[in-house]
Amino acid sequence: MAAETQCVVAGGGPAGIVLGLLLARAGVKVTVLEKHADFLRDFRGDTVHASTIRLLDELGLGEGFRALPQSRLGNFRLPAGSGDSVVLADFERLKDPYNYVAMVPQWDFLNFLVEAARQEPTFTLLMNTEATDLLTDASGTVVGVTYGTRDPRTGSVVGSGELRAPLTVACDGRGSILRKKAGLVPREFPVPFDTWWFRLPRTANEDQPVASIAPRFGSSAVLLTLTRKDYHQIAYLAAKGSDPQLRAEGVEAFRSKIASLRPDLADRVDTIASMDDLHLLDVKLNKLSRWHKPGLLLIGDAAHAMSPAGGVGINLAVQDAVAAARVLAAPLLRETLDDGHLAAVQKRRWLPTVVIQSFQRVLHRVVFAQVMAGKQPKPPKPLLFVARNFPGFGKLPARMIAFGPRPEHAPEFARRKP
Numbered sequence: 001m002a003a004e005t006q007c008v009v010a011g012g013g014p015a016g017i018v019l020g021l022l023l024a025r026a027g028v029k030v031t032v033l034e035k036h037a038d039f040l041r042d043f044r045g046d047t048v049h050a051s052t053i054r055l056l057d058e059l060g061l062g063e064g065f066r067a068l069p070q071s072r073l074g075n076f077r078l079p080a081g082s083g084d085s086v087v088l089a090d091f092e093r094l095k096d097p098y099n100y101v102a103m104v105p106q107w108d109f110l111n112f113l114v115e116a117a118r119q120e121p122t123f124t125l126l127m128n129t130e131a132t133d134l135l136t137d138a139s140g141t142v143v144g145v146t147y148g149t150r151d152p153r154t155g156s157v158v159g160s161g162e163l164r165a166p167l168t169v170a171c172d173g174r175g176s177i178l179r180k181k182a183g184l185v186p187r188e189f190p191v192p193f194d195t196w197w198f199r200l201p202r203t204a205n206e207d208q209p210v211a212s213i214a215p216r217f218g219s220s221a222v223l224l225t226l227t228r229k230d231y232h233q234i235a236y237l238a239a240k241g242s243d244p245q246l247r248a249e250g251v252e253a254f255r256s257k258i259a260s261l262r263p264d265l266a267d268r269v270d271t272i273a274s275m276d277d278l279h280l281l282d283v284k285l286n287k288l289s290r291w292h293k294p295g296l297l298l299i300g301d302a303a304h305a306m307s308p309a310g311g312v313g314i315n316l317a318v319q320d321a322v323a324a325a326r327v328l329a330a331p332l333l334r335e336t337l338d339d340g341h342l343a344a345v346q347k348r349r350w351l352p353t354v355v356i357q358s359f360q361r362v363l364h365r366v367v368f369a370q371v372m373a374g375k376q377p378k379p380p381k382p383l384l385f386v387a388r389n390f391p392g393f394g395k396l397p398a399r400m401i402a403f404g405p406r407p408e409h410a411p412e413f414a415r416r417k418p
Contacts, residue, residue, distance in 0.1 A: 003162070004164045005029045005164075007023055007031070007165055007168075007169065008167070008168050009031070009171055010033050010131035010170050011172035012039070012114075012125065013110070013317070014318050015320055016171035016321075017125075018113060018318050018321040019169060019325055020125070022321065022414045023325050024121075024122045024123035026330075028333060029124075030122060030124070033145070033163075035128070037127055037150075045106060045313055047311040047312075048070075048103075048314070048315070049314075049315040049402050049403070050094065050402035051404055051407040052315050055318065055322060055408070058409060058414075059416060061112075061113075061418075063418050065104075068108050069105065071103050073102070073103055075087050075091055075394070076089035076401060088383075089397040089398040090395060090398050099402075103226070106314075126147075128150040130177075131170075131172065131177060132145070134296065141295045142296040143164055144163050144164035146163075148160050166295065166335070166337050167295060170297070170298040171299060171317070172302055176301075178298070182298075187287060189285040190285075192372045193237045193240055193364075193368050194243060194280060196236045196238070196280055196281070197234070197278070198277050199231045199233050200269070202229075216262055217371055218371075220371065220372055221237060221238045222237040222238075223236055235308070236278075239372045240372075243280050246275075246278075251272060254272065254275065258272070291345070296342075299320035299324055300313075307360045307364065309368070316352065319349065319404065319407060322411070326411040328342075355404075356404060359400075366380065
């Protein structure tokens with residue numbers, strides 16, 4: 001099979017779906033390819049920051065978003081040693097209604113966005129469809145993708161085809177197939193830890209949940225607990241590359257580690273049936289020096305994989321999508337798209353990427369690397385002094401986390417009344 005569109009988007013994550021929605025609202029024919037049958041997958045990022053909530057309001061989707069199951073994340077605290085902590089980011093100091101971070105299951109968020117996008121006649125979403133390679137012309141310009149279709153029951157490939165377009169956008173994540181096919185290699189930054197996700201049940205006598213991220217620091221590990229409606233989603237952070245050792249020690253040893261870090265959850269660690277219940281995230285922090293080639297643009301994790309530190313990856317990817325839609329919609333409609341337009345998207349989003357990754361690298365060095373070395377993390381003394389003695393300081397990092405540098409607004413062509 002061969003087909004044509006004006007823009008093909010590889011990957012149905014937040015960046016891909018938002019880009020598809022915005023371009024479709026401009027009248028661009030856009031097709032999003034998503035390799036899975038649905039969005040129901042555990043342990044995906046669920047934080048929706050104020051910049052994204054404001055964007056949804058501008059798109060006329062804010063009321064519907066707030067009706068989704070969600071909770072508000074409390075203030076962000078830093079360990080100060082000896083079991084103490086200080087408020088680093090005080091979201092309540094920001095102006096209402098953008099004074100919080102929402103915790104929303106990603107599958108609910110994506111289904112909500114898809115429902116809105118499907119109201120646009122030029123939007124198409126193909127599930128069970130994965131971009132597998134780039135199509136190029138004689139000059140080397142990317143002119144679309146090849147794809148494989150999967151059986152939703154077995155996951156096996158049952159068909160293939162070509163989809164041609166003046167623009168291909170890779171939103172296929174940090175393991176991007178299209179990035180590899182394009183021969184683009186990101187610069188890797190050192191990361192001191194990997195993350196193992198798992199869940200433990202909530203008991204009937206526990207209080208109603210409030211969104212929280214409760215860190216516990218061990219001798220060489222960190223435990224982060226995210227409170228959910230009927231379970232605890234837990235991230236165990238330990239030294240990078242230690243997965244073989246962790247699994248060789250076995251499930252009993254792992255249960256003991258969790259019980260020692262969270263004694264209040266020791267009564268349910270037996271629900272970790274085996275080490276297969278742990279889902280490893282090989283944490284990466286990297287970025288491409290060039291996000292584009294003629295006919296091809298990479299955004300989100302495909303262009304810059306983010307550490308989970310700060311939970312900003314989803315929102316940075318969404319901001320990339322907004323900037324891309326604003327820059328590219330008109331030249332796509334006029335059929336005047338060239339490499340200069342793609343370069344303009346990277347130029348717009350380069351500074352925010354560098355700033356946020358620099359912040360994450362500092363967190364890696366002053367907090368996580370210290371823990372992995374068996375030391376208690378201690379933020380710089382001047383930072384502790386300011387945080388403890390000047391409460392208003394908490395507004396600055398809160399705004400940085402909630403909005404990020406250079407937050408994007410919805411382009412006029414995409415705005416709708418509620």
